[in-house]
Amino acid sequence: MAGIDSSSRFNQGIFERFDLEAREYSRIHWTDSEKDQYFDTIPVPQSFPHIALYETFASTAVFMAHEETGNLIVDEKIALEAIDRVKNFCNTQGLGSLVYVYRLLTAYDNLNAINYFGCIPEQEFLRGSWHRPWVKYSLSDDIMMGELFNVLQVVIRDDQRYVELTPKGIDFLPDLHRALDESGHFSHRIRFLHMSQFNLFDDYEKLAEYIWPQAMPFRKHLINYACIKPGMKVLELGCGSGLLSFEAGLADCIGPEGSLISMDPSAGMIKRSMAKPKAKEKNWVEFRIGPAEDLPFADNSFDAVLGCAFLHFTDRDLALKEMSRVTRTGGIVASCHPLVYNFGNLPFFSEWFAPIFQLSAKRNEKPKSFMFSSEEGLASFSNAGLTQIESQEAPFSTVFHDPDKAVKHFIHGVGLFQEELADLPWKARQDIMENLLERGIDVCNKYSLEELVVYWPSQFVRGIVP
Ligand SMILES: C[S@@+](CC[C@H](N)C(=O)[O-])C[C@H]1O[C@@H](n2cnc3c(N)ncnc32)[C@H](O)[C@@H]1O
Incomplete structure (x- = not known):
């Protein structure tokens, strides 16, 4: 949902529906073989498939609202269509591929933000308030995975805890940027923004x-x-x-x-x-x-x-x-x-x-x-x-x-x-x-x-x- 105005309007019922559907779908489809195909022996936190689905439902719904109605209001109909669209993707490509792409994108958002600010106070990072304010859960698993891959670390300075990049994280960020760029991710996002910004341009x-x-x-x-x-x-x-x-x-x-x-x-x-x-x-x-x-x-x-x-x-x-x-x-x-x-x-x-x-x-x-x-x-x-x-x-x-x-x-x-x-x-x-x-x-x-x-x-x- 990066780049989309944070005032997107869902009602609480729709959030709950996304949450329920994500929980149910990941419970059935997140199998060991699905996990191993994309993550091999990496210990993927239990929450990842659920969160990946939940956020993809939400961002797909905002995308569809922009495309179809020109505003950010996600109603029941769009929410259900978004859930169907994401599930169809998972049914053909596998839930593992969605979780994998989602992790790449969120890893980029995390590392890019830490790199930009130099370091982020741990509490702000956990809430996502500097870089992913739309998340409704703690980013503690993101820190855990970042530490596991040795791309980020928590340091203590003047009694304050900060998240910063490791030397490996500093080297890895340009590679990740290049991979996303080559996949067309950034150009696709810019094209979407060129459309969505005019949707919001009332005057x-x-x-x-x-x-x-x-x-x-x-x-x-x-x-x-x-x-x-x-x-x-x-x-x-x-x-x-x-x-x-x-x-x-x-x-x-x-x-x-x-x-x-x-x-x-x-x-x-x-x-x-x-x-x-x-x-x-x-x-x-x-x-x-x-x-x-x-x-x-x-x-x-x-x-x-x-x-x-x-x-x-x-x-x-x-x-x-x-x-x-x-x-x-x-x-x-x-x-x-x-x-x-x-x-x-x-x-x-x-x-x-x-x-x-x-x-x-x-x-x-x-x-x-x-x-x-x-x-x-x-x-x-x-x-x-x-x-x-x-x-x-x-x-x-x-x-x-x-x-x-x-x-x-x-x-x-x-x-x-x-x-x-x-x-x-x-x-x-x-x-x-x-x-x-x-x-x-x-x-x-x-x-x-x-x-x-x-x-x-x-x-x-x-x-x-x-
Ligand atoms: C600066 S406005 C110009 C509007 C109008 N032609 C005028 O003279 O006032 C640019 C318009 O280009 C549209 N636009 C953005 N991406 C486009 C695309 N890929 N194909 C066609 N139009 C696009 C925007 O939605 C917007 O309405």
Whole structure:
């Protein structure tokens, strides 16, 4: 459940149901042969299979709530579906494989947190309050297993007990990180966060309008640039709350003789769009939930496929190949997106966001970014087999006048530094977010309004399906 807001809402009855089901399933299926297959002679604590199942039920339920309803409320129906989904996995792959993967992930969370903080007071570690605050049991077995593998130890300093890494633990952590990275764990988590953060982004429209005052003319320009005409069959991807479909006039431009499908992986954003009176009036507009990388449409289905400010959240090559596949021969694929930008060169920005720059400086790198350059954007259009590719670049003003709005929008909302923050232990992430707000207040008092506006480069690209 790492990376998911801690305010996820289960009622007590659902927790009890997860607990009961986990206890019952592990009692029947945790056999000696299951254990030996994955853990050999290692003395696995009795509690492990039960806890692994219980937490996997809970995190699967939160995942499904995000995917299906766009919020964090886990109701009875989702809870039962999550239990079924996890049991189906265990029935085919074995409970041992679930327990094994779960142990790898929690070992990573434990070691990564100790490494980040240097050491963790034993009581905080046992409660998980610095790194796994969602756990509802003591992490004493985690310490016991860590000691058994000689990757962590409890030390006493000034009468206080701390958990710290052993030299073997320090060596092991990068190997574990590499193994999880190669399995796709981190990239999968980032893709999930890119969807879930928009689910939680209730005031996206209000903040986006304030932060990007020029965004609406950009959206309108995209409609022209993609040569949208009345009567066309159009697919809009990453449609969000419907600002391109409705406020910028895409649906009106297509008109009732044509059709528009507005699609986004965030069920929360789609709900906001569907709730608009304009959406209800225009019966030629349909909505779908889903990512651009996996389009549920036949080849050659559309005259045009386009989207605004979404391509940087996708696996770009995959998304553009899908966009190209579902567009008819001679049809158009177009996108408008912000480009990678060296924010670190702006004095106000590097001062404000110093805690993020410090994280990447430890690796002698710039902060990781999911933005791409104009060349990379063009290359992806070309890799997708599109022809007659054209592009335009234009800066759009981005306003950093209000610290609260800027932190909400960039850090909690669009997740500008998600790649840096996602790998931090829970408490470190919370501390940095609070710190960014405080720093923002000082920075906004220090710099002039003009200095606090960034002219962020963006790119319009279009290509034709051969
Ligand atoms: C900055 S918002 C832009 C919304 C809208 N196009 C606009 O102009 O206001 C980015 C949108 O991309 C969506 N998104 C995230 N990952 C995506 C993916 N893999 N495929 C398509 N859209 C994605 C988000 O859910 C979000 O609604």
